[in-house]
Amino acid sequence: MSADNNTSEPLFSKKNKMLITDPLTDNNPVTIQVLGICSALAITVQVSQAIVMSLSVLFVIIMGNLIVSLLRNLIPSRIRIIVQLLVVASLVIIVDQVLAAFLPDLSAKLSVFVGLIITNCIIMGRLEAFAMANKPWPSILDGLGNGLGYGAILILVAVFRELFGSGTLMGIPIFGNSLPGEESGLYTIGYQNNNLMILPPMALIITGVIIWVQRARNKALIEEH
Amino acid sequence: MAINKESTSFTFGFAIVLVSVLGLILATLSEGLKERTKDNIKIKKQLDILSAMIDIEKEGITRDNAEDEFPNYINLEDAIILNHKGELKKTDESLEAFDVDIKKENRDKTLSNEDKNYPLFIAKGKKVDKTKYIIPVVGKGLWGPIWGYICLKEDMNTILGVSFDHKTETPGLGAEINKAFFMDRWKDSKIMDEQGAFVKYEVVKDNSGAIKGDSKIDGITGGTITSKGVEEMVNRSLKIYSNYFRNLNSK
Numbered sequence: 295m296s297a298d299n300n301t302s303e304p305l306f307s308k309k310n311k312m313l314i315t316d317p318l319t320d321n322n323p324v325t326i327q328v329l330g331i332c333s334a335l336a337i338t339v340q341v342s343q344a345i346v347m348s349l350s351v352l353f354v355i356i357m358g359n360l361i362v363s364l365l366r367n368l369i370p371s372r373i374r375i376i377v378q379l380l381v382v383a384s385l386v387i388i389v390d391q392v393l394a395a396f397l398p399d400l401s402a403k404l405s406v407f408v409g410l411i412i413t414n415c416i417i418m419g420r421l422e423a424f425a426m427a428n429k430p431w432p433s434i435l436d437g438l439g440n441g442l443g444y445g446a447i448l449i450l451v452a453v454f455r456e457l458f459g460s461g462t463l464m465g466i467p468i469f470g471n472s473l474p475g476e477e478s479g480l481y482t483i484g485y486q487n488n489n490l491m492i493l494p495p496m497a498l499i500i501t502g503v504i505i506w507v508q509r510a511r512n513k514a515l516i517e518e519h
Numbered sequence: 520m521a522i523n524k525e526s527t528s529f530t531f532g533f534a535i536v537l538v539s540v541l542g543l544i545l546a547t548l549s550e551g552l553k554e555r556t557k558d559n560i561k562i563k564k565q566l567d568i569l570s571a572m573i574d575i576e577k578e579g580i581t582r583d584n585a586e587d588e589f590p591n592y593i594n595l596e597d598a599i600i601l602n603h604k605g606e607l608k609k610t611d612e613s614l615e616a617f618d619v620d621i622k623k624e625n626r627d628k629t630l631s632n633e634d635k636n637y638p639l640f641i642a643k644g645k646k647v648d649k650t651k652y653i654i655p656v657v658g659k660g661l662w663g664p665i666w667g668y669i670c671l672k673e674d675m676n677t678i679l680g681v682s683f684d685h686k687t688e689t690p691g692l693g694a695e696i697n698k699a700f701f702m703d704r705w706k707d708s709k710i711m712d713e714q715g716a717f718v719k720y721e722v723v724k725d726n727s728g729a730i731k732g733d734s735k736i737d738g739i740t741g742g743t744i745t746s747k748g749v750e751e752m753v754n755r756s757l758k759i760y761s762n763y764f765r766n767l768n769s770k
Contacts, residue, residue, distance in 0.1 A: 339690035370530040377537060384541045388548060395552040398559040398582075402686075460691050489741050492691040 348445025605762025658752025
């Protein structure tokens with residue numbers, strides 16, 4: 295990822311496109327770099343929460359990358375991590391406040407998870423590894439790619455957990471009514487929701503399975519020791 | 520570059536400017552959104568109070584019309600504040616029952632029991648046929664605070680409905696306390712027995728709470744600590760308020 299080429303590069307050059315597509319596949323922040331696992335555990339119980347979390351992270355990572363990239367030639371290297379942290383923290387507070395003012399119901403649902411965006415290693419990782427050394431436009435694309443790559447895994451894990459843990463998707467019952475005494479659909483023939491799905495260990499196991507599937511399909515991803 | 524950006528003075532200068540700029544942006548934003556956020560919190564509280572008494576969805580009450588609809592059910596001038604023994608509390612004239620932050624008071628370790636306020640909302644607005652009583656409750660879940668409102672019927676004894684909510688309980692487990700299936704289990708139970716003694720609620724695991732209208736309530740599978748938190752919260756609060764209702768009834 296060399297930086298600062300000549301300025302005549304087209305906006306969506308091949309290299310720039312790679313910035314978006316790479317994190318979605320062979321350089322996924324969650325499954326390949328194994329970052330941001332903590333939030334993959336915390337908010338993948340319901341798909342709707344995972345989507346909102348993905349969008350919030352997407353906003354913070356794009357804006358953070360842009361701001362740090364604009365400031366990259368000014369930031370003294372001794373305090374660069376603190377500067378990055380300040381930028382991310384301020385952005386997260388902005389997201390939190392705007393959600394509380396304009397989407398109060400959603401804000402209540404997300405509660406502390408918005409604050410937890412600050413601790414998402416993907417964001418700090420991209421600021422340090424990419425935005426500090428690249429121009430604003432590629433930094434935006436890099437943020438977009440990594441945000442989407444993170445969101446895709448988050449939502450995929452959430453789909454499995456919500457479907458088999460609660461029998462719903464986006465809150466809509468898929469297998470019928472599971473309430474004791476009012477069973478319908480699959481539940482009448484003895485199907486049970488798997489409570490383990492809702493507990494945090496299952497998020498790790500599902501993420502592990504995704505990593506396994508991905509590496510089984512693309513042998514180049516397997517690290518050699 | 521003319522300036523040495525690795526020098527100590529530049530580092531300090533950069534840090535000071537950055538912090539000031541970010542601080543200014545955040546302060547402006549917070550100040551600008553304050554009124555909106557405050558309104559949102561107030562409206563949410565009104566909706567929570569109402570939903571203990573009525574099905575707000577069925578009545579068509581949403582965030583948009585909550586402020587207009589609320590006085591049709593509850594006149595806040597009827598609301599009173601009790602003390603920890605369930606007697607009317609002598610409070611500052613300026614303290615409104617609606618503004619009492621029981622969450623904050625419950626958290627405040629320095630506040631003695633005598634100083635705590637226990638608001639009681641009395642619903643006798645034009646859309647309420649018989650007077651209802653709404654008790655705010657607050658307690659601890661597994662991860663954070665839980666709270667709710669319990670609405671008593673005109674006999675000051677039977678639960679008409681409850682609304683519970685939480686801040687950070689586990690989705691799918693403890694977080695289910697704010698779902699209708701759990702809140703419905705509290706309906707029609709009585710907080711006092713025939714002698715007027717307070718009846719303790721019990722959240723159980725063995726399905727014995729299936730009978731409606733008694734003080735045994737089925738907990739949530741996998742959400743035991745949250746369920747127990749609800750039990751503690753309801754018992755602690757209702758015990759205090761039951762004193763008030765008992766005295767009122769015996770007069």
